[in-house]
Amino acid sequence: MKKSFLGVTALFIVTLIISCQKESALTSTSVTSSNESDMYTETGKTVQKSISETVNANIGGYLEALPAHYADHPNKHYPLIIYLHGQGEMGNGTLSDLQRVSNNAIPKLISEGTFPSNFTVNDTTFQFIVLSPQFKAWPQPADINAMLDYAEKNYRIKISREYICGLSMGGGGTWDYAWNLGKRITAIVPIAGASWPTTEKGKDIAEDNIATWAFHNDNDPTVPSWYSVDYVKYINDYKPVIPAKLTLFSASSHNAWTKATDPNYKENGKNIYEWMLSFKKDKR
Numbered sequence: 102m103k104k105s106f107l108g109v110t111a112l113f114i115v116t117l118i119i120s121c122q123k124e125s126a127l128t129s130t131s132v133t134s135s136n137e138s139d140m141y142t143e144t145g146k147t148v149q150k151s152i153s154e155t156v157n158a159n160i161g162g163y164l165e166a167l168p169a170h171y172a173d174h175p176n177k178h179y180p181l182i183i184y185l186h187g188q189g190e191m192g193n194g195t196l197s198d199l200q201r202v203s204n205n206a207i208p209k210l211i212s213e214g215t216f217p218s219n220f221t222v223n224d225t226t227f228q229f230i231v232l233s234p235q236f237k238a239w240p241q242p243a244d245i246n247a248m249l250d251y252a253e254k255n256y257r258i259k260i261s262r263e264y265i266c267g268l269s270m271g272g273g274g275t276w277d278y279a280w281n282l283g284k285r286i287t288a289i290v291p292i293a294g295a296s297w298p299t300t301e302k303g304k305d306i307a308e309d310n311i312a313t314w315a316f317h318n319d320n321d322p323t324v325p326s327w328y329s330v331d332y333v334k335y336i337n338d339y340k341p342v343i344p345a346k347l348t349l350f351s352a353s354s355h356n357a358w359t360k361a362t363d364p365n366y367k368e369n370g371k372n373i374y375e376w377m378l379s380f381k382k383d384k385r
Contacts, residue, residue: 143168144218145168146214147167147169148171149208151196151200157243157247157248159236159238161195161198162194163233164202164203164231164232166211168218179256179257180228180262180378181256182207182266183233183265183266185236185267185275187269191237198235207233216364221375222371234248239270240274240277249263261287263287265278265288265289265290267294269323272291273295275290275291276302279311280301280302287381288311289311289312290316290377291316292315292362293323295328302332303334303335303338303339304335307340312377316348316350318349321353348361
């Protein structure tokens with residue numbers, strides 16, 4: 102039974118198993134639904150812009166990143182990444198404040214034009230919608246849930262492919278959302294996540310079969326790497342369908358996200374984006 106969320110650390114989910122599995126294990130990887138049949142190769146760069154619009158009390162705006170020809174494919178639905186920024190990028194969601202959200206990781210790649218327009222997994226080509234909310238205060242699971250609700254209401258989201266990636270504070274928010282409300286999402290990538298791990302949190306994430314790939318620098322001076330180490334251990338102690346994965350970089354800085362989110366960084370032939378797309382979850 103889920104605990105209610107009691108607050109954020111200083112720095113810090115069997116009765117029914119949700120069907121989340123590698124696409125290669127699905128009975129049909131050649132998807133024929135109307136949502137996925139409109140496959141194409143995007144020829145333009147992902148377009149990112151600032152949206153100063155209140156999502157809830159803690160989100161006054163967000164960065165919207167859409168495939169270049171999103172408007173030209175009105176029946177197509179897209180995988181979603183919700184990106185959660187670090188503490189240094191907090192703000193009120195005004196157009197000027199929102200510029201901070203693109204300082205790091207995925208929004209920075211998009212703003213620099215180095216985020217790939219297409220990702221091909223299991224012979225299927227995908228493009229992402231990336232939404233990056235700006236938080237006024239440390240994000241709670243309810244805030245992230247509000248952003249997910251907003252995304253599903255306002256964008257053509259493939260709800261079988263909803264992913265969350267966050268760094269530092271946002272990495273902590275990623276962990277906290279996963280063990281509280283994570284059964285609606287498919288995979289998470291917490292990077293240097295500032296959230297205190299417990300066996301119960303690991304159990305919650307394992308039972309909701311959330312694919313997990315955590316990153317950390319082994320000598321992180323800001324958020325200790327054992328946070329990620331213990332989270333992954335506690336998840337795997339409960340034998341999830343998808344074992345949690347951990348990458349520890351040999352570095353003494355807090356910044357593990359530049360390398361982790363680099364599309365050129367791959368393990369077992371996949372970067373984090375291709376890895377996320379290797380998983381889908383049945384519609385709720």
